[in-house]
Amino acid sequence: MKTNLDLVNECDNFPYYESDPEEYTRLHSTCWEFHLEGGSGPYGYIPQPVVERMPWDPNVWQIDTEKRWITPAPKRYTHTQKSVIRETLEKAKMGNIFQILRGWRNELYPVHGPYSSRKPMVSIERAGSALFGINTYGVHMTAYVNTAQGMKIWVPRRARTKQTYGGMLDNTVAGGISTGERPFDCMVREAAEEASFSEQLVRSNAKPCGTISYFHIRDARAGGEAGLLQPECQYVFDMEIGAEVVPKPGDNEVEDFYLWTVDEVKRALSEGQFKPNCAMVLLDFFIRHGILTAENEKDYVEIVSRLHRKLPFPTS
Structure with a gap:
């Protein structure tokens, strides 16, 4: 079983000079x-x-x-x-x-x-x-529902036929930002393509929540050659939705969606089922919503700082 710090180390795995x-x-x-x-x-x-x-x-x-x-x-x-x-x-x-x-x-x-x-x-x-090995940029959104049983999170499983991280769990909506595209516009586009969320729903309910950044060394799961370098900055969004809103795969990139409790998400994280950068986004979500705190996570300070790595190349 992986600790939360293990999940961070798996994604932000280019060594730090200060540490090693x-x-x-x-x-x-x-x-x-x-x-x-x-x-x-x-x-x-x-x-x-x-x-x-x-x-x-x-x-x-x-x-x-x-x-x-x-x-x-x-x-x-x-x-x-x-x-x-x-x-x-x-x-x-x-x-x-x-x-x-x-x-x-x-x-x-x-x-x-x-x-x-x-x-x-x-x-x-x-x-x-x-x-x-350039900086790349993306958007990740966590859609959640507040129920009588507590918060539940919509979690998609990537299509097993995908070239990158096939069959792994992902954030509700995620995608790369193309040249000339604004982060929120990218989120609206990806939400329609991947989850069949309407533009009106996303523009009215998605909330920007900052960024996370990391420097990743790719392994075989990423597709292509292992050892390639991928420093990234992800714009993070949250979207609270009602129980009547159910995401549906809108393209061939998502196999299915699950509505899971926080404990179910935590279990899947510890089992290594999530794509590495998606695990980072969920840890950031847990911190911002008071689910992961200094009282229940011994590596809290290290995790919080590592979610926001200063990248060695110019950023937008």
Whole structure:
């Protein structure tokens, strides 16, 4: 059985220098930094095996072996799809070099520059984002019902055919934020697609509750190559609904929904049934609703701080 801190460690598993300088230095030394000309990078960490296999074109990529920096040539990248980054990923996809690119989405993820910048520096195909180790952004919502028996939470099971974390439990609604999309608009879209929640219901009842952030090293369950790096920031929402509102799968990503008591959710968490980042979102939900407290959780302070990791790359 997993403790709550075990769940945090499973998701936020890139080492901290302060806690384990030797392991941090070892892992960091195997990565190359992804830079953009004129920016205040790095913008991501690229693992050595990716660097060795990626079909870099030396005419449009600057590869600094001394600094271990990789930078697309100036004026050859934009925040649109027409960029050398996309061309390189398409070439890797055509050559079947990386398993992760078999899940090509035709969906762009933004790479944000300095804090004063309003537009993304560049956008990267979602399936290739972990190859560059960039910050990615998403939305997660917990829908719950207050009943005479206490709070109950709607929990979906991911389709077993999904490429990533097939068959695991998830948050009520969740999804990635595409380039140019606002977090709340993304939540409305995902809620309709995954749970058949109406736009009016979500816009009237969903409440923004901050963010969580972590730096994850992917394993085989994530689909594609293990060891890819995925720093993420998730915008968190709660939505209290009535007993008459029942989510229904709206696409092929969700197999079923369960209305569970808090104790049932806790049990599934301890059994490791939830997707790692979804466990983090639920721990944050429990803290904010006074379910997880310093009185009943010995690792409370560590858990609260680890739910909000400062990421090493510029954030939006």
